[in-house]
Amino acid sequence: MMLTVLLAMSCFLFEQKVQVVHTERADFPSGGVLRIQNSSGELTVEGWDRPGVEITTLTTSKAEYASKDRDQVTQELNQVRVSVNREGESLVITPGFPRHMTFTADAFDVEYYIKAPMNARLVIDHKSGEVHVDSLTSDIRVT
Numbered sequence: 001m002m003l004t005v006l007l008a009m010s011c012f013l014f015e016q017k018v019q020v021v022h023t024e025r026a027d028f029p030s031g032g033v034l035r036i037q038n039s040s041g042e043l044t045v046e047g048w049d050r051p052g053v054e055i056t057t058l059t060t061s062k063a064e065y066a067s068k069d070r071d072q073v074t075q076e077l078n079q080v081r082v083s084v085n086r087e088g089e090s091l092v093i094t095p096g097f098p099r100h101m102t103f104t105a106d107a108f109d110v111e112y113y114i115k116a117p118m119n120a121r122l123v124i125d126h127k128s129g130e131v132h133v134d135s136l137t138s139d140i141r142v143t
Contacts, residue, residue, distance in 0.1 A: 015064040020077040023056045026084045026091060033090040033121045034114075040095070040127040041110035047118035047135030053091060057082055058111040077108060 028034070028051060036043065059077045085092045095110065116122070118135055124142040131142050 015066050016070075017064050018061040018070050018073040018077060020059045020074060020080070021056065022059075022078075022081065023054065024082065024084060026053045026055070027051070027086075028053045028091055028117055028120065029086070029089045030117075031089070031119065031121075033123060034116050035090050035092045036112075036114070036122075036124045036126070037092060037094045038125060038127060039093075039110075039112060039129075041112065041129045042132075043112045043114070043124065043126055043129065044132040045114045045116060045122060045124070045134070045136065047120070047137065048115045049118065050115070051117055053084075053117075053120075054115040055082055055084065055093060056113040057095075058113070060109045060111075062107055062109060080108070080110060082112070 030051070034045070034053065036045070057080070059080045061073055061077065065073050079097075081096045083092075083094050083096055085094075093114070095112075116136070118137050120136060121138045122133065122136055122140045122142075124131060126142065133140055133142070
């Protein structure tokens with residue numbers, strides 16, 4: 001009986017959330033506009049003294065999984081990506097959630113950490129969650 005209890009408890013000890021990190025870099029037009037569309041979750045945009053943009057996306061499952069299930073969950077979370085497109089003097093960042101995912105959007109959390117030139121103009125259309133902006137010196141519009 002005691003061995004069964006210990007085995008059951010050990011299964012819970014080895015369950016953990018699954019986390020996937022992606023980092024992308026893009027050229028940014030001097031004096032350009034950084035547009036972030038349809039984001040949700042926690043978004044942090046920080047000014048830096050480099051000419052390009054760096055986008056780090058951190059996707060974390062809300063549930064905890066046993067080691068045997070983590071590979072499949074990781075594959076699913078790897079499908080959450082951002083698209084980065086240049087449109088004139090704008091760089092447009094849009095999150096992408098494939099339609100064929102097993103997970104629904106409420107099964108995972110997404111955090112975006114974006115570094116952009118300090119003089120970048122910023123336009124954000126954020127659906128839900130928090131937005132943090134630090135060290136940008138130009139126009140900022142967040143909805």
